Amino acid sequence: MRLSDHDAAFLYGETASGPMHGANIVVLEGELSLQAVRAHIARRLHLVPRLRQRLVFAPFNLAHPKWVDDPNFDIAQHVKGHSLEAGATLDEALAAAAKLAEPLLPRDRSLWLTYVIEGVKDRTVLLQMGHHAMADGASGVDISLVLFDLQANAPEPTPEPAPWSPASLPSATELATEALREQVESMLDSNPFAALQLGDGRMEMLRRAGESITRFLAEPVLTAPWNAGLVGPKREMAWRRYEFGEFREIRRRFGGTINDVVLSVAAEGAARYLADGRQKAAGKNLRIMCPVNVRQEDEKGALGNRVSGIFPMFRAAPMNIVERLRKVRHEMEQIKQNREAQALQELMESMPSPPPLAMAPTQLVGGPFDPTALAARVPPPAPPWATSMPMAGFNFTCTNVPGVQVPQYIAGHQVLDALAMLMLGGVLGYGLAVTSYNKRLYFTLVCDPRLMPDVERMADSLDGAFKELLAAARSADAPEPGAVAQQPQTKTTEGTQ
16 A cells, blocks of 8 residues: 555655654553563454554655565564663653654664553553554544453453455566556546536635635744754653543533633743733733544545645734633634645645655654665754744644543553653654543644743743643632534544543
8 A cells, every 4th residue: 555645745854853753651550561461462463454564665756655564573573671770660661662763764674663662660651653654643532442441350352263365565667667557547537627627615725725824924933942943862751641621621611622621721821921921912822732533434444544634823912811712712613614734735745745756855864874764863943043933833842642441451561541642843843732531631842852841931931731620610709601602522632521
């Protein structure tokens, strides 16, 4: 199976400083050995065939890479152990997980890797990494439903009917011939006038996409400290855990969606962080990128990427937290009414993709002649004047991926906490992943410590904003919901909250 344009873009955009794999960090109850985890996953590999496949590249990148069986697949290369000193704390284990997630995944094998981190008393930490070319957040949750059980004493999965027998890797000649044949077939099947035969509905969507992009470029935002320089390869993380019911309390009191509450906390937390750092933000704005799952019902369970995005913009200066939520609700309602996520998806699918041949130099990434490796070893310093300049892009990504709302288990050990780490790259030195599991919501912050040396301060700012909003929702003097009516649960980011 050949990569789609969207999936391939994550491979082509990868650098030594900006790996394109996401990471989940799972805290298990009890102490579980590497051998037990490896055996548990091995018994389920046949249920997710992609886990035993690798990418192969056509000569000169004549076409996007394709998935093929990995004849050298060895689960020991994908489920590894990492031991901490006895008596290590959970925070030390999580810091170790963030460091283990820094390097690129090897491209000569299947693009996933799990570390079993041992050394914390009565706990085991799993770091699960998977390349974004293989799966997005929503399909990652689908994979977890296969690899994890929903009860401690779950029956063994249906065994593989016969021992796995991988096909041989195709030769360079076969890959080149296939790529050229596909290009000829594509040209013969294509309609050169298709772009001119757009119905009114598609034309309207493209018009809305054009308006969104124009607004994006015409309304720059401030340059935050974490946007002031190119991201390096180091990562640090912080996290906070909340009860899902508390977010529902806020939603019931003030209206909107769970995602509106999440974005209010994210925006206000960032504004307070900037104010604490004495950055002048009055009259300026922040823009947040929110991935949106655009899978249709018949695409559920499919791997790969079916994600668009929206780019809400909010005031960068601190404000009353209830007023912040009202502003967020209004902004998000406008975006939904304009169907911006669908419009941008339509635009992406209508535009011609860059020829794979032009992306051939990206095959060097991760190899001995990687041109991005030097910049990763010696990241350039952030210019001191950068934060005084406006920025045409967005300041950080905030993704909200719903997970399983009942306990999960691996080898009989319950998952206690489930965190997620976002990818960073370019000038995006901070990202926020919000995930839900077993009736709890997790805020996981990841940063480049060069650009954000105090990620715990950002986590405290988010936490303070949330607690203030919850207190306001519980107050008898709390204002009534604003003009925007309470919305039903809808697709907002990578899923439904």
